[in-house]
Amino acid sequence: MNKLKEKISQYGRWHPLQVYISRIEVHLDDDFSISIENAKALLESIGKEICKSKGLTLKSDSSVNGVLKNAFAALGYPKDEMIAQISSSLANIGQHIGALRNTIGSSSHGKSLEELQKRNEKINDMTKYFLIDSIELIACLLIELFEGENIQIESLPDLVYEDCDDFNEYWDDIYGEFSMGDYSYTASEILYNNDISAYKSEYNSYKADELNNNEK
CATH class of the missing domain: 1.20.120 (Four Helix Bundle (Hemerythrin (Met), subunit A))
Structure with a gap:
């Protein structure tokens, strides 16, 4: 080895x-x-x-x-x-x-x-x-x-918010929307636009949970 x-x-x-x-x-x-x-x-x-x-x-x-x-x-x-x-x-x-x-x-x-x-x-x-x-x-x-050493596999593109509808709906069902005067934003939008690293981490955890559930 x-x-x-x-x-x-x-x-x-x-x-x-x-x-x-x-x-x-x-x-x-x-x-x-x-x-x-x-x-x-x-x-x-x-x-x-x-x-x-x-x-x-x-x-x-x-x-x-x-x-x-x-x-x-x-x-x-x-x-x-x-x-x-x-x-x-x-x-x-x-x-x-x-x-x-x-x-x-x-x-x-x-x-x-x-x-x-x-x-x-x-x-x-x-x-x-x-x-x-x-x-x-x-x-x-x-x-x-x-x-991350000399990875020969094509790097994944950054997560695009519109491509993560299943996770966004899951996140918004938990945390809902936030209103500020005449403006309203969903929890997933806020997370994505303010802390992309946290968004990716939660997205990965969500996908991992899906894998666990599929094993049952």
């Missing part, structure tokens, strides 16, 4: 992830269940750190898939953007990793001695390295997007 190691070395905040990388690499051949357990934890840690840093609260029972989807949403990619569609596919890999962990894990459920001995035979070497490479790709992408 050299690419991820290089990425971590550039940004101090991600250094604690080294413990997961070490466990993944050490047990890759002799006990892949430990590698996949730590791969799952690696993705969850990155996703949760991004959500926390962006002020997005996750449900306590969020799946790996849910954490990753919310992480991309917290980074500002709505569902109709290409990167969001790609991230959804990547997030599905995370979900399958969780399922695989339960299948081959040595401690998730009690197993017979024969099951313990054969559990690693359920996945071949080609699949192992494909999964680990995919995990590394997702991890590097998330960190790059978060840190």
